[in-house]
Amino acid sequence: MSVDAAPVSELPDPRDFGLPVVTEDDLPDELGTLVARVHDLVDAVAHTEAGSAELAQASATVHELTERLNVKRRDIGAMLERPRSDGGADYETLTNVVSGRSNPAAPPLVLEHTDDGVRARVTLNGTYQGPPGLAHGGWVAAMLDQVLGSASAAAGMVGLTANLDVNYRNPTPLNAPLELTARVTGTERRKVFVSAEIRHNGEVTAEGTAVMVRLDVPG
Numbered sequence: 001m002s003v004d005a006a007p008v009s010e011l012p013d014p015r016d017f018g019l020p021v022v023t024e025d026d027l028p029d030e031l032g033t034l035v036a037r038v039h040d041l042v043d044a045v046a047h048t049e050a051g052s053a054e055l056a057q058a059s060a061t062v063h064e065l066t067e068r069l070n071v072k073r074r075d076i077g078a079m080l081e082r083p084r085s086d087g088g089a090d091y092e093t094l095t096n097v098v099s100g101r102s103n104p105a106a107p108p109l110v111l112e113h114t115d116d117g118v119r120a121r122v123t124l125n126g127t128y129q130g131p132p133g134l135a136h137g138g139w140v141a142a143m144l145d146q147v148l149g150s151a152s153a154a155a156g157m158v159g160l161t162a163n164l165d166v167n168y169r170n171p172t173p174l175n176a177p178l179e180l181t182a183r184v185t186g187t188e189r190r191k192v193f194v195s196a197e198i199r200h201n202g203e204v205t206a207e208g209t210a211v212m213v214r215l216d217v218p219g
């Protein structure tokens with residue numbers, strides 16, 4: 001496959017797309033704690049067998065908290081800027097539903113760069129359930145989509161998924177450590193070809209390939 005969509009060393013700055021950018025210093029430590037606790041709260045709500053009085057009280061407390069937090073809201077599309085060791089910057093969508101730092105709905109997926117792409121580790125709790133006791137196939141696809149996009153971005157080619165193919169090889173378990181890996185396999189003009197796998201205990205549960213179409217900076 002030809003390689004004519006040359007990777008760029010400088011990732012596009014989200015500000016050039018009109019997106020708001022926040023830095024890690026802009027995020028209080030308490031936000032991370034709140035996100036983790038609300039993530040656990042969702043799991044608790046999904047599985048609680050508490051009685052009606054307790055449920056009514058919890059519901060009122062949550063409603064009051066929602067109103068307090070909504071007093072000051074961040075714009076949608078906010079990007080988190082993270083400094084790289086080489087002086088450049090990495091960017092991630094702050095409320096990305098798979099890996100967003102401020103999104104309690106995110107699994108949470110911890111992603112790192114590797115020599116040939118990216119690797120992520122995640123444990124899905126019971127709120128990602130599809131078939132009884134197993135991860136929902138849509139979430140499996142969403143996690144693959146995320147690492148596929150991240151592998152393209154890590155190679156300097158930020159893009160949108162144009163096509164995603166998923167093969168479900170084995171059931172993906174809940175409440176068990178999963179490893180995701182992804183890499184760029186080729187490029188052709190603006191197209192970036194990427195492949196990824198999800199493994200549990202070394203066994204592939206799902207694999208995906210995608211065509212990302214690289215974004216051009218406006219102007």
Ligand SMILES: CCCCCCCCCC(=O)SCCNC(=O)CCNC(=O)[C@H](O)C(C)(C)COP(=O)(O)OP(=O)(O)OC[C@H]1O[C@@H](n2cnc3c(N)ncnc32)[C@H](O)[C@@H]1OP(=O)(O)O
Pocket residue numbers: 091092093145146147148149150153158159160161162163188189190191211213
């Ligand atoms: C820092 C951020 C980290 C990133 C992580 C993000 C992970 C999450 C990834 C996502 O979830 S992205 C969200 C889901 N995807 C979308 O919403 C994309 C919706 N589709 C579009 O916006 C456009 O169709 C798209 C930008 C993908 C392409 O439109 P363009 O007008 O820019 O491209 P164009 O149609 O000119 O096609 C460019 C090339 O891509 C090819 N192409 C387009 N659609 C295709 C397709 N569906 N399958 C295969 N190839 C496709 C097309 O043939 C052509 O190839 P050639 O260079 O060989 O001529």
